[in-house]
Amino acid sequence: MYKFKEEYNLEVTDGLQEKYQGILERIGEDVNREGIEKTPERAAKAMQFLTQGYKMDPEAILKKAMFKEDYNEMVVVKDIELYSLCEHHLLPFFGKAHIAYIPNGHIVGLSKLPRLVDVFARRLQVQERLTHNILECINKTLKPKGVAVVIEAEHLCMMMRGVQKQNSATTTSGFRGQFQKIETRNEFLKLISANLK
């Protein structure tokens, strides 16, 4: 099961709904007013949707579409949009992931790379771990000659609250195998910053 569906476990919805109702009461809201009445249920469903990644098997996603192919050049999928929740404040961070790998006998279905990003992004995360989760899963499952992941993101917990910086962005990266060589890494970095489409 690795499609993101609007399907909710009734028991989980009920449990979360009760907690969200408590939160609304605590912040001084009238939980019976029209606009808010259904909010605990909506929030319970939204939280389940945003954390669906826990139930999914990322390796199975890649294994479903691995094809034998004698292609030994770099494959880059860039600008994969992502939305996640920071594990510290439960506030969103969002941005783009760029992924590259150099095949080693097998290529993977292109759509599986954004799917992999979503499986790990739809868990409570820090950007560093999200980057490593993606990197290590590709490395372990596809066993490529090299793999690289770069994530650029903005964190609402740094924008809407806390330090309140509106223009900072965070970049994280990980490189394995041939991407540890500076020329290969530079080729990847050049490709993701180029305006190609």
Ligand SMILES: Nc1nc2c(ncn2[C@@H]2O[C@H](COP(=O)(O)OP(=O)(O)OP(=O)(O)O)[C@@H](O)[C@H]2O)c(=O)[nH]1
């Ligand atoms: N390294 C890392 N830190 C993150 C990420 N998301 C949020 N944080 C940080 O987690 C830290 C939690 O720090 P605390 O001091 O415990 O929490 P806080 O008092 O709410 O911190 P402030 O955000 O500075 O107000 C903050 O510095 C956040 O900016 C992430 O993806 N990676």
Ligand SMILES: [Zn+2]
């Ligand atoms: Zn945060």
